[in-house]
Amino acid sequence: MTDPVESGKRIAAHQAVDEYILPHHKAVGIGSGSTVVYALERILQKPELHHIVFIPTSFQSKILIIDGGLKLGSIEQCVPGYTDLDVTIDGADEVDAKLNAIKGGGACQFQEKLVAEAAKKFVIIADYRKKSEKLGTQFPSLKIKRRRSTRPPRIIPPPQWLRGVPIEVIPMSYKAVQQALQIRISAKPETMALRMAKMKAGPVVTDNGCFVIDAHFGPIADPKSLLRDIKLITGVVEVGLFCGMAEVAFFGMEDGNVSVLRIGCWGAQQWDGDIVKITCQPNS
Ligand SMILES: O=C(CO)[C@H](O)[C@H](O)COP(=O)(O)O
Numbered sequence: 001m002t003d004p005v006e007s008g009k010r011i012a013a014h015q016a017v018d019e020y021i022l023p024h025h026k027a028v029g030i031g032s033g034s035t036v037v038y039a040l041e042r043i044l045q046k047p048e049l050h051h052i053v054f055i056p057t058s059f060q061s062k063i064l065i066i067d068g069g070l071k072l073g074s075i076e077q078c079v080p081g082y083t084d085l086d087v088t089i090d091g092a093d094e095v096d097a098k099l100n101a102i103k104g105g106g107a108c109q110f111q112e113k114l115v116a117e118a119a120k121k122f123v124i125i126a127d128y129r130k131k132s133e134k135l136g137t138q139f140p141s142l143k144i145k146r147r148r149s150t151r152p153p154r155i156i157p158p159p160q161w162l163r164g165v166p167i168e169v170i171p172m173s174y175k176a177v178q179q180a181l182q183i184r185i186s187a188k189p190e191t192m193a194l195r196m197a198k199m200k201a202g203p204v205v206t207d208n209g210c211f212v213i214d215a216h217f218g219p220i221a222d223p224k225s226l227l228r229d230i231k232l233i234t235g236v237v238e239v240g241l242f243c244g245m246a247e248v249a250f251f252g253m254e255d256g257n258v259s260v261l262r263i264g265c266w267g268a269q270q271w272d273g274d275i276v277k278i279t280c281q282p283n284s
Contacts, residue, residue, distance in 0.1 A: 008127030008252030013038035013089075015258045016125045016250040020087050023048040027073060027083075029115035030065060031090020032058040032108040035125050039089050040064045053077075055085060057115045058108040059207050075111070078118045088119035092242070093163070094132045095124055095249050099263055100223045102135055104166030104240030107195065107206045113238055116245055124249035131251050131259070135241075136164075136220040164191065164216030165230070166240035171203075171211050173235025180233040181215055185226070191216040210237050 017039050021028055030036060043049050053073035056062035065072045078085050090112055092101040101124060103109050116122040169177045174194055181187040195204040195212040203211050220226055220241075227241040251259040 004254045005127045005129065007256070008129075008254065009035040009091075009125070010038040010041070010252065011256065011258050012125045012127065012250040012252035014042045015260075016089055016123050016248075017042040017046070017049075020089065020121060020123045020248070021049055021052070022086075025049075025052050025086035027053045027055060027078060027085045029055045029085045029088030029090070029119050030057060030061045031088065031112055031115075032061050032106045033091035035091035035127070036061060036089070037064065039125060040068055040070075043070070044068050055088075055115055055118075057088075057090065057111040058106065060106065060108070075115055075118060078115075085115070085119035087121040087123055088116045089123045089125060090116060092124045092126050092130055092249070093240070094135055095126060095130050095246070095251075095261070096132050096135050096223070097261070098244075099124070099246040099249055099261060100135055100244065101242040101246060101249075102165055102240055103242055104168070104212065105163075107166065107168070107204050107212050109166055109240040110168050110206070110208055110210075110238035113242065113245075116242065121248075122242075122246045124246045126249065126251050128251055128253045128259075134219050134221075135223050136216070136218055164214045165220075165226070166195070167213045167215060167230060168206055168208070168210045168237040168239075169213055170235045170237060171205075171209070174211050174213060177213060177233050177235045181213070181230070184233070185217070185229055187215050187217060208237065 013035055050070060053071045054065045055073045055075055055078060056065055092103050093105045094102040103112055178192055181192060182189060192213055192215045195214055197204050206212060217226065223241050224243040227239050227243055230236055230239045247263050249261045253259050
């Protein structure tokens, strides 16, 4: 595989499966997106994992489980603290140094959070592009084209996904939620967008029949309090901010190594790419 992004996704997914999905496990949550496909690929290569019941987080992951001939379960069978999932493995759009993540690039954040919360361990797999010091800084914000006159700047709309925080909303509430985001969280109207479908006239409709607003807040100083503030808005079903949930993140790097960030310690590779001791060091 020559594409460094795709090979990054694969090596991260394979290493995570090898370390975190074990033969004694009974139930495992399967996330959504393109990186998760490589996790399924690895699981299929290991017959000792095929007795496990897999819990999907979306239509996509349900089909991956079924097409792989694996055992399909349902989240209703898993009650956190009673019949926990052993582990949930999932991709992410951006992950900070404290393992907070932005998710929902595939509009699956509600089911992904439900399944991640039901698991004893939540494991993130991603390629090197997803590593970020602070959420909201990894992707460029909208380009603003200034006119020569004194008129206000013209905002160039993004070609597709705004790459902010994905917010799943009840369809009839989307205008009210956008308004509340402006008033209560000072989101700018030009950095919020209702996510539109590509091969359909109209908005993306999630697996739960909802819409998604992508809202860019710039660098996010306190992801947990932003999450709390957005969730308090009537009409919001779920927010693609996963705070304090992941135990570990595997990043497939351009050089073919996997950088592992574990809760409470830096892994084998430091943030700036320098190799450090494999022994863990406390996070600041
Ligand atoms: O949150 C997600 C879907 O809602 C995905 O996990 C996230 O968008 C990462 O996707 P990919 O693995 O394709 O980069």
